[in-house]
Amino acid sequence: MSFINFKCKKCGSCCHNLLEEVANVERGLFLRVEEAKLFPRNLVSPRMALGDSKPKRIIAYQLNVDECPFITEKNECKVYPKRPMGCRMFPFEIHHNGHATVSVKCSVIGSQMGDKESREIEFSSTEKEAIEEYMRFLNSLQKFARPSQKVWEFNLKTKSWFTA
Ligand code: SF4
Numbered sequence: 001m002s003f004i005n006f007k008c009k010k011c012g013s014c015c016h017n018l019l020e021e022v023a024n025v026e027r028g029l030f031l032r033v034e035e036a037k038l039f040p041r042n043l044v045s046p047r048m049a050l051g052d053s054k055p056k057r058i059i060a061y062q063l064n065v066d067e068c069p070f071i072t073e074k075n076e077c078k079v080y081p082k083r084p085m086g087c088r089m090f091p092f093e094i095h096h097n098g099h100a101t102v103s104v105k106c107s108v109i110g111s112q113m114g115d116k117e118s119r120e121i122e123f124s125s126t127e128k129e130a131i132e133e134y135m136r137f138l139n140s141l142q143k144f145a146r147p148s149q150k151v152w153e154f155n156l157k158t159k160s161w162f163t164a
């Protein structure tokens, strides 16, 4: 097994290409409730909600545009110290079903993956801390868990909620 040594090149590409479509579901930059307040309201849509027969309690939001309003012409982040967990975690992604993926949208990952389906990846402490933070977020959902309660996701493409 070979390693990818991930070191961000600060190319800014991820901040210019935030929307992602997989299996007809379009998602934007993941935002926790408090992080959504950093962004203009019209650029933010719901991302995840809990509810029995319909989504009731919104537990996460997402940016609904491809380019972040905080990226400068020099590819610097205007809110770097406060940037959302999803930015600090990128290119590592964990989904609420427990699946973990790494984004080949990142040029560093894309160039090192080649035709391999998987490789071990060495991350910096920043990404590890953000991943741990996200795991804590997922664990915190347990307190709302009821047998009838489902996790709903919002599809930016169809502007509608769905549940697995
Ligand atoms: S908040 Fe900063 S790091 Fe995150 S997408 Fe926007 S510019 Fe990029």
Ligand code: SF4
Pocket (backbone or CB within 6 Å): 007, 008, 009, 010, 011, 012, 013, 014, 015, 090, 091, 105, 106, 107, 108, 109
């Ligand atoms: S695409 Fe990858 S290398 Fe470029 S800024 Fe984003 S994380 Fe860094």
